[in-house]
Amino acid sequence: TKKALGPEAFEAAFVSWLAEAPPSTRFFREVPAQFAAHLAPRLEAREEGWLPDLARYELAEWTVKSADDADLPPLAPEFGFERPPVVSPALTLLEVGWTVPRKKAKRYEPTPLHLCIYRDPESFQAVTMELNELARDLLRAWIPGDRTMTEAVQAVAQARGTAIDARFIDGLSSLLEDFLGRGILLGSRA
Numbered sequence: 001t002k003k004a005l006g007p008e009a010f011e012a013a014f015v016s017w018l019a020e021a022p023p024s025t026r027f028f029r030e031v032p033a034q035f036a037a038h039l040a041p042r043l044e045a046r047e048e049g050w051l052p053d054l055a056r057y058e059l060a061e062w063t064v065k066s067a068d069d070a071d072l073p074p075l076a077p078e079f080g081f082e083r084p085p086v087v088s089p090a091l092t093l094l095e096v097g098w099t100v101p102r103k104k105a106k107r108y109e110p111t112p113l114h115l116c117i118y119r120d121p122e123s124f125q126a127v128t129m130e131l132n133e134l135a136r137d138l139l140r141a142w143i144p145g146d147r148t149m150t151e152a153v154q155a156v157a158q159a160r161g162t163a164i165d166a167r168f169i170d171g172l173s174s175l176l177e178d179f180l181g182r183g184i185l186l187g188s189r190a
Contacts, residue, residue, distance in 0.1 A: 001039075001043075001051070001054055003117055004051055005043075006030070006050070006053060006115070008158050008184055010070060011080065012031065013038070013039050013042055014035070017025055017034075017035055017038040017039070020038070020174060021034075021038055021100050023035075024072065027041045029062075030072065031065035032059060032062050032063075033059060033062075034054055036056075036059045039134075040052065040055070043055055043132075048108075049097070049098065049110065050097075050098035050108040050110075051100075052131075053096040053097060053098045054098075056094060056096070057094060057096060057115070057117075057128075057187070059161075060075045060092040060103045060115075060117045060126075061126035062126075063089075063115055064090050064091060064092055064117050064118060064119045064126045065067075065091055065124065065125070065183065067089050067090035067091075067119060067133065067190040068087065068089065068145060069089045069090055071089075071146070072086065072089065073086060073146055073189050074189070075186060075187040075188065075189065075190055076187060076188040076189065077188075078188070079180065079185075079187050079188050080139055080149070080188045081147065081148065081149040081150045082148050082149070082150060082187040083148055083188035083189050083190075084145045084146065084147060084149070084188065085142040085145060085149050085152070085185055085187075085188060085189070086138070086145055086185070086186040086188065086189050087142050087143045087145065087182055087184065087186065088118055088119070088121075088184055088185070088186055089184055090118060090119035091116065091117070091118040091143075092116075092118075093114070093115070093116055093117075093121070093131075093136065093139060093140060093143075094115045094116075094117060095112070095114060096112070096113050096115060097110055097112050098111065099108055099109070099111050112137075113130055114131040114132070114133060114136040115129070115130060115131065116129045116131050116135075116139060117127070117129075118138075118182065118183065118184050119183075120182070121183035127182070129182075129184075133160075134156070134160065134162070134171075135175055137156045137159070137160065138152070138153065138154070138156050138172075138175070139184075140178075140187070141153075141156050145165065145189060149188070150165075
């Protein structure tokens with residue numbers, strides 16, 4: 001975001017933030033979100049339509065890397081469909097309208113994307129994964145952890161008008177295996 005704005009404009013925005021609404025927290029991990037909230041109207045006013053998405057994306061990466069996961073519920077010894085799922089707290093779902101996170105993109109294209117930004121449990125780095133609409137809806141349903149996996153999957157399938165057939169079950173199995181392997185889904189609540 002700093003590079004896209006240019007050093008002078010970014011510094012002016014930062015100085016303005018310090019003068020008008022300086023940090024109100026002593027926790028460094030919360031400071032970028034406060035600055036981003038101050039910066040957002042300036043980004044919306046610019047002609048580069050992708051700039052607000054870029055800032056939101058970078059803030060999501062920061063938030064995921066600094067997320068606190070100390071208050072996880074106890075996990076069951078095995079994953080089960082009749083228990084509520086536990087999703088990593090170091091995860092953010094983000095909807096963007098531009099291809100901003102694509103590192104190889106030569107220019108930004110207006111393309112709606114559903115992103116899952118999560119912290120890799122081994123490297124502690126933020127990783128971005130593009131989701132299709134069904135995977136996004138399933139993950140959204142699992143995050144609260146207030147329904148069993150079965151109830152959440154059935155609710156999403158019903159809301160989308162999707163049949164729970166062999167193809168769906170096969171895709172769900174692959175998705176669960178991937179999410180469990182990545183540390184996006186931690187298991188089932190005990």
